[in-house]
Amino acid sequence: MSAKLAGINIVLVIGLAAVYSYGQRSEIMANWPMRRCEPGIVASAGLYQPSDDKRSTAEFTQENFQFCQGKLAAQALDLAATPVKFLQEQQKNIVNTITSNVSAVQGIGATIAKIFNDMMESVRRRFAGTFVEISNSFAHLWNAMGKIMASMTAIFLSLIAVLVTFTTMIQVAMYVIAIIVGILIALMVIFAAFLSPVSWLVFAGISLIGIILGAVIGVVASNGFCVAGDSQIEMKDGSTKRLDSIIVGDELAEGFGTVTATMEFLVPEKDRQPLISIHGVTMSKTHLVQHEGKAIQAGNHPNGIYATSRKTLYNLNTTSRKIPVRSLLGQLVLWDWEEIPEDDEAQIDQWKRWAFAALNPKLSYTDQNPENVEAAIHGSLLVEKDGQLVPISLILPGNVIRCSSGYTTVCGSVKLLIEKGTSVYDGMTEGAWFMDKGGRWISPKFKGEQIILQEDIIMYHLFTEAGDFQLQDCFVRDFSEVGLDVLPQSYDFVCGR
Secondary structure (H helix, E strand, C coil): CCHHHHHHHHHHHHHHHHHHHHHHHHHHHHCHHHHCCCHHHHHCHHHHCCCCCCCCHHHHHHHHHHHHHHHHHHHHHHHHHHHHHHHHHHHHHHHHHHHHHHHHHHHHHHHHHHHHHHHHHHHHHHHHHHHHHHHHHHHHHHHHHHHHHHHHHHHHHHHHHHHHHHHHHHHHHHHHHHHHHHHHHHHHHHHHHHCCCHHHHHHHHHHHHHHHHHHHHHHHHCCCCCEECCCEEEECCCCEEEHHHCCCCCEECCCCCEEEEEEEEECCHHHCCCEEEECCEEECCCCEEEECCEEEEHHHCCCEEEECCCCEEEEEEECCCEEEEEECCEEEEEECCCCCCCCCHHHHHHHHHHHHHHHCCCCCCCCCCCCCCCCCECCCCEEEECCEEEEHHHCCCCCEEEECCEEEEEEEEEEEEECCCCEEECCEECCCCEECCCCCEECHHHCCCEEECCCCEEEEEEEECCCEEEECCEEEECCCCCCCCCHHHHHHHHHCC
8 A cells, every 4th residue: 555545544534533523522512521531532522622611622631631530540449449349248248147146146145044043043042041040050059169169178277277286286295205204314314323223224215215206306396497489588679579589699678688599498298397477478487587676486486377388498698697578567587598697706606616516526626617608519510410420500409419328319409609709629619518538527628729719600509318418529518517407406506696
């Protein structure tokens, strides 16, 4: 096809289109809002511009194109969102269906619950009436049991009172018999030379009875001087603290100083004796109590009453030699274990001489402890317990350890605060006693090299039934020095000072 022919064809097509469009112009202009965005009309929008429109043909065509472009974009978006809208409608329908089903189930549940509650309400009313009657019955039964227990308690306490009274009567009777036997022995000694040889048999019998009574009385009297662990000790800050919670170094109420030693005793069941309670403070009968400005034994206090025995008892040493205890009627002052004040040189000297004579009856007295240092042992030194060597700091009341006569039971443990500057010999202070090769009880200062403590430390000691125990390579006296069985012999002169 020649170029001329192609040009003619294009002109003809354009001409035909123009003729067609012009022929449709009236109809398109009449329906312009509906047909303005048709593709052929958008391209030839200038042909349909109203005669009274003041815009130019180019402006009219451009604005029509922009309008149709926005409309076509909106139609495209609506077409693209149709599947999403469909899915949303389906989800909405499913949710509505589930909600309707749940509401139906709730309605059914509510109906069933109402029926059940109506049934249980009737049962509850009947059960409530029955429960009230049962409760009343149990209340009456509980009251009856309480009265029975009260009666049993009263009977038990009455039996204890009878037992204590009976024991006291026996003890008093034994003392009276002992006095009578003593008088008879004295008379027998006086008139022995003038009586027949048969009188010596009587003398021997009376002496034997006297020895037995003395031993029994010694056992009854040897309940030591200790205090119940629940006693409330008055502290420096005005508070109180249980005796069994006191530790060395605690500061007591004003004027009573500092705790230098704590002691815990395990009383064997066979040796337990009734204790004395003074205004609610329980202690052994021989413990010293301040009364009207002087020291008396608790058993002689006018307000003392008998109390049941305790498995564990306690005591302290203090710098003032006194212990302030909070009783039901205020402060009650007790003496500590040592009892003798440091400034009472005459009494201390008397005690030293008595103890030395008890331990070494065949020796002349020498002062083994001029500085009056507390007997104490370093916690690392070893004691034989159950066939094994154990540090003395781990030994407890009730343990069985080796002693000079075999084995003995530990009946008390002691913790002491030993101050800086104190001399120690082979781990023991000057106040301890050890047995030398000659069988003499002497101070450790004759045994080992002197070491001066460079700081305050906690040291230890024990009470034993035998009065001594083995410490590493030697035997040492327990904290009572003379033995708990001999110690009661010192009560009279200590109390009478």
